[in-house]
Amino acid sequence: MTTPVTTEQGMRSPDTQATAVYRRLRADILDGRLVPGMRLKVQHLAAEYGAGPAPLREALAQLAAEGLARRIEQRGFRVADADPAGFAALIRTRCLVEALALRESIARGDAAWEDQVAAAERRLARLPRSLETTRFVSNPDWEVAHRAFHRALIAACDAPPLLAFCERLREEADRYRALANAVAYPGRDVGAEHAAIAEAALDRDADRAATLLSQHLGATGDFVRVALEGRQTSKARVRRRAA
Incomplete structure (x- = not known):
């Protein structure tokens, strides 16, 4: 496990938060805990995963690029379908x-x-x-x-x-x-x-x-x-x- 990068104020940097929340979200999608079609609301995920809006959106964009989430125009993200x-x-x-x-x-x-x-x-x-x-x-x-x-x-x-x-x-x-x-x-x-x-x-x-x-x-x-x-x-x- 890598040591989290910290800012001068002692907080984890946004990049490190994005990586951490991406890994957690990805694991939860792959394990089926986040089911296909489920809406991925940033405000709900922030409370669940302990990350701010910016790193969450970055993580969701990465998951969408990987095909595990899909971006809905003007409506955020959902877990990718599984047909x-x-x-x-x-x-x-x-x-x-x-x-x-x-x-x-x-x-x-x-x-x-x-x-x-x-x-x-x-x-x-x-x-x-x-x-x-x-x-x-x-x-x-x-x-x-x-x-x-x-x-x-x-x-x-x-x-x-x-x-x-x-x-x-x-x-x-x-x-x-x-x-x-x-x-x-x-x-x-x-x-x-x-x-x-x-x-x-x-x-x-x-x-x-x-x-x-x-x-x-x-x-x-x-x-x-x-x-x-x-x-x-x-x-x-x-x-x-x-x-």
């Missing part, structure tokens, strides 16, 4: 980009990278995805290990901008997953999918690894898309009843 069609395009982009990063990682990875991938897959395999057996309750430790595994696969591609783009796509995909609430994958062995991807990567079989990774991301996307469509249908029913 199933947009999610489908996101997953397709992620399949294309992450498969490319994996190919490069396989081509460039050394023994240390192999150890990292193998260790990440073993760590993930030891953790249950759900905290309960009778119903699905997402396990936070599994989520952390899952992100670490996917990062390890592409870590050796030696292209920081590509890695940063992959990370941004993953974060936005996780936003949709959070909005869909807990999503179980009936009839699917996710652990076996991870093991197969890791095996292909460690065998240096780039074609098989890239294909398996794309199938894995696509399968998750299908489950989340169905959940999002169900969420939209439920909201539409509520609106009709209220009308």
